[in-house]
Amino acid sequence: GVGIGWPPDLDFADLGDSGDNRVRAAQLDEGLEVLTGLWSGEPFSHQGEHYRVTDTRFVPQPLQQPRIPIWVGSTWPHRRPFRRAARWDGVVPLVADPESDFRAPTPDELREIVGYTMEHRTSAAPFEVALGESLSGSEAPAAEVVGPYAEAGATWWLEAIGWPLRDYGFWPEYVSAGPPALP
Numbered sequence: 001g002v003g004i005g006w007p008p009d010l011d012f013a014d015l016g017d018s019g020d021n022r023v024r025a026a027q028l029d030e031g032l033e034v035l036t037g038l039w040s041g042e043p044f045s046h047q048g049e050h051y052r053v054t055d056t057r058f059v060p061q062p063l064q065q066p067r068i069p070i071w072v073g074s075t076w077p078h079r080r081p082f083r084r085a086a087r088w089d090g091v092v093p094l095v096a097d098p099e100s101d102f103r104a105p106t107p108d109e110l111r112e113i114v115g116y117t118m119e120h121r122t123s124a125a126p127f128e129v130a131l132g133e134s135l136s137g138s139e140a141p142a143a144e145v146v147g148p149y150a151e152a153g154a155t156w157w158l159e160a161i162g163w164p165l166r167d168y169g170f171w172p173e174y175v176s177a178g179p180p181a182l183p
Contacts, residue, residue, distance in 0.1 A: 001092055003073030003081070004028050006101075025080065026050065032070065032088070039067045071130060076105060076113050086120035090128030092158075104133045107148035114153030132158035135180065136166060142180030 004024040005011055013019030018027075030048045037044040038053070041061030046053040062068050071090035074081030078096070085091035093113045094102040105113055114129055121127060131154045135142045146157055157179065 001071045001073055002028060002032065003092075025084075029084065036067055036070075069128070071128060075102060076109060079116065082113065082117045083120045086117050086127075087122075089125070090130060090155075091117055092130045092132065104131060107152040110149060110154060111152040128155045129153050130156035130158055132160050134160040136161070136170070136174060146180050 004021055004027075008019040008021060008024070012024065018024055027050045030050050033048070034044075034046050034051050034053055037046060038056065038058045039062050041057070041059055043055060043057045044053060045055055069089035071092050072081060072085035072088055073092045073094070074085050076082070076093055076095045082091065082093075091113070093105055093110065095105045095109055097103045110129070110131065117129075118127070131149055133145075135145055136159075138145055146154075149157070
């Protein structure tokens, strides 16, 4: 998974890096070019605006081909991150929320996000849509929560620990139950 990072002040500007989202987006795009060039296993050089690599070869080459899958973290309703994700192998979408900064999309929002992203895909390769949220505190059966997301295009459910945090004793049984069965 990749993304431009957040928060821009504490994690970047306060440490001497750019706090500007557009600059970090350009760094991400260029960094992905460098990364995939290095993963080729062939001699690689790059002279860009942000990064320079001279006559470098990474070996061994990754086993996954054509490369290790790249999933792009993106925040709706910003469109550029979803166009970036469309060029790669998957998306991990969030929704900008003035009350909590970010939240998981609703199934209807996810359907819109997936539709927009797929409009910008030029590859027929598989594309993953990973959604992260917690089922551990839900009163509804897991399949009732996850089902509408699967119908909206989600291919992965990333179970979050959730809040409030649960005692350690809760998790072995919860994890042993396995993923929810869809209706």
